[in-house]
Amino acid sequence: MNSIYDIDSLQTRDAKAVIHGLTDLSLHAKRGASVIQSGKGVWVRDIEGREYLEAMSGLWCIALGYGNERLANVAHKQMLELAYYPLTNHKSHPPVIALAEKLLSMAPAPMSRIWFASTGSEANDCAARLSWYFWNAVGQPEKKKFISHKLAYHGNTIAAASLSGVSYAHNKFNLPLPGFMHVTTPHFTRNGMEGETEEAFSDRLIADIERLIHEEGAHTIAAFFVEPVMAAGGIVVPPARYYEQLQLLLKKHDILLVCDEVVTAFGRTGEMFGSTTMKLQPDLLICAKAISSAYIPISALMIGPRVYEAIERQSGELGMFGLTMTYSGHPVASAVALETLKIYEELNIVEHVRQVGPSLLNGLKQLQGHPLVKEIRGIGLLAGAELLPKYGPECARIAESEGLIVRAIGDTIAFCPPLIISEAEVQELLLRFRKTLDRLNSFELDS
Numbered sequence: 001m002n003s004i005y006d007i008d009s010l011q012t013r014d015a016k017a018v019i020h021g022l023t024d025l026s027l028h029a030k031r032g033a034s035v036i037q038s039g040k041g042v043w044v045r046d047i048e049g050r051e052y053l054e055a056m057s058g059l060w061c062i063a064l065g066y067g068n069e070r071l072a073n074v075a076h077k078q079m080l081e082l083a084y085y086p087l088t089n090h091k092s093h094p095p096v097i098a099l100a101e102k103l104l105s106m107a108p109a110p111m112s113r114i115w116f117a118s119t120g121s122e123a124n125d126c127a128a129r130l131s132w133y134f135w136n137a138v139g140q141p142e143k144k145k146f147i148s149h150k151l152a153y154h155g156n157t158i159a160a161a162s163l164s165g166v167s168y169a170h171n172k173f174n175l176p177l178p179g180f181m182h183v184t185t186p187h188f189t190r191n192g193m194e195g196e197t198e199e200a201f202s203d204r205l206i207a208d209i210e211r212l213i214h215e216e217g218a219h220t221i222a223a224f225f226v227e228p229v230m231a232a233g234g235i236v237v238p239p240a241r242y243y244e245q246l247q248l249l250l251k252k253h254d255i256l257l258v259c260d261e262v263v264t265a266f267g268r269t270g271e272m273f274g275s276t277t278m279k280l281q282p283d284l285l286i287c288a289k290a291i292s293s294a295y296i297p298i299s300a301l302m303i304g305p306r307v308y309e310a311i312e313r314q315s316g317e318l319g320m321f322g323l324t325m326t327y328s329g330h331p332v333a334s335a336v337a338l339e340t341l342k343i344y345e346e347l348n349i350v351e352h353v354r355q356v357g358p359s360l361l362n363g364l365k366q367l368q369g370h371p372l373v374k375e376i377r378g379i380g381l382l383a384g385a386e387l388l389p390k391y392g393p394e395c396a397r398i399a400e401s402e403g404l405i406v407r408a409i410g411d412t413i414a415f416c417p418p419l420i421i422s423e424a425e426v427q428e429l430l431l432r433f434r435k436t437l438d439r440l441n442s443f444e445l446d447s
């Protein structure tokens with residue numbers, strides 16, 4: 001077998017799976033890893049020739065599906081023309097300029113500049129550092145703390161993992177760093193109290209956040225990070241009222257709003273940006289994943305006018321702006337991202353998501369009466385089927401044997417198919433999931 005799983009030092013397939021999949025340790029340990037070799041559209045094939053419908057877009061990212069020749073050709077051409085150039089020392093290059101301009105023209109809120117990195121984690125790190133820089137620049141150096149949600153996922157660098165509200169990113173890693181605080185997940189069905197309405201739930205969460213702000217002192221809080229729709233936290237669409245009130249609260253206490261759109265940007269929620277869907281007006285916005293349809297790593301941090309103007313005013317004092325990374329705005333990645341964004345527009349991807357998204361969500365909702373299904377939720381082409389406790393991992397395993405790749409987030413089965421999925425493929429996905437649930441129903445769980 002010709003694959004990295006044969007490397008002797010890793011001993012076994014399971015050992016490699018452990019390194020790759022910390023969140024799904026027990027599941028991986030039981031079954032080892034599948035080795036995926038090729039893909040076309042929404043389909044992937046493993047080394048034994050089995051075909052799967054990739055209902056997770058890999059890791060929420062391969063939005064245009066596999067085997068896109070235009071993206072491969074653009075990368076090839078750019079590699080030959082200018083394979084690399086740094087953005088330091090007063091230099092730039094056409095692909096990154098064109099990409100920055102394109103992103104600025106698409107932004108869901110007024111934005112002044114774009115900063116590039118390679119991953120969502122790095123871009124979130126840059127957003128955290130830039131928030132500190134901003135508050136220093138405007139003479140409020142005490143504003144250093146961050147608030148984000150429990151169960152939010154913002155990445156795995158030190159700051160991004162600190163922003164993430166998940167124990168697996170913290171335990172035994174000495175995280176979160178001091179000053180990173182996590183508030184209740186705005187998930188009504190999970191965290192609402194007995195007899196509480198959704199409005200009262202939002203009001204309670206906002207009151208709790210305001211209490212926290214008072215306790216800590218608004219003058220110490222730099223920014224609030226949100227995912228417009230929480231993905232890895234189990235597909236959580238916060239109540240509209242929650243975000244409306246949160247933004248008023250942040251304005252009142254002069255706290256920056258940072259939208260982590262690593263999953264939601266570029267059509268996923270049925271608008272080009274999740275901020276538009278959820279009526280958010282961020283000061284900073286992060287996108288990654290679908291920006292290049294995952295064909296090559298690139299992420300972007302959009303910087304709003306308030307933050308940018310303060311930075312610019314200070315630029316003379318500091319000299320070099322210390323956020324540079326070797327691959328920021330890499331020409332090949334920029335060219336691929338630009339082509340990706342053009343393809344979204346040509347395909348009218350937002351309209352497509354508005355058409356097939358409801359088929360996915362309504363199809364899943366028809367399973368609401370299934371004895372193992374607790375809740376179906378989602379928006380656009382992002383959906384979650386929450387099962388009864390302990391059924392999640394086994395469900396993902398059975399789905400795979402039915403030729404369907406999904407992700408178990410605890411007991412929520414996540415669906416985030418490539419945005420180009422057709423209506424017929426959505427129906428195929430639903431059929432395979434229905435079969436999976438029926439098999440799961442007769443499955444004896446190890447207690």
Ligand SMILES: Cc1ncc(COP(=O)(O)O)c(C=O)c1O
Pocket residue numbers: 059060118119120121122124153154155156227231232260261262263288289
């Ligand atoms: C919302 C969100 N933010 C940030 C990240 C981190 O991005 P990356 O894995 O590219 O560092 C992820 C990854 O899944 C994510 O879902």
